[in-house]
Amino acid sequence: DAMVIQNPRYQVTQFGKPVTLSCSQTLNHNVMYWYQQKSSQAPKLLFHYYDKDFNNEADTPDNFQSRRPNTSFCFLDIRSPGLGDAAMYLCATSTGSYNEQFFGPGTRLTVL
């Protein structure tokens, strides 16, 4: 089945230690998104790629960066995680504007 895959499902890191979260898709969708969801809140968009074009949200901290080496893969890099970055990180894909988005299972990040 075509799907969105995130690895790892659970990630524990130390304060200030860089961490990378991974997302892959077999849907061959043009657009890939990264959302952050904190406890009891709605998901919040961090950035997205339309093909190779990177679109950063204005309020996304500089600490968060992303790479999309090819259509199938997208990475979220957190350069120096703080305690406030502990959250669920959700990857999603779509074929473009006004089309349905499909989400992966998420990576739950703990910062010690």
Added chain:
Amino acid sequence: GIQVEQSPPDLILQEGANSTLRCNFSDSVNNLQWFHQNPWGQLINLFYIPSGTKQNGRLSATTVATERYSLLYISSSQTTDSGVYFCAVELNTDKLIFGTGTRLQVFP
């Protein structure tokens, strides 16, 4: 920016009951989706419904775009329906803006 409000914020039901969840949005939208977030955190697509009515088993949804609201109906609820229900809208970009969510608990 656009406001997306959901009601009720919390809902407790006994198995077998029916319910209606509401999503109000403050501007015209080009896309509206309903999601169920299960206890493990995964967002599961329920409906892609920028306008009109759709049904899928015990669930159905209606969006009245001109009046800026959408409704999700759950009939004969089951314990597996528990979780958080989000509506999300898209304006004129690729971005989804999520509503405030409705937390549903279904007890046997």
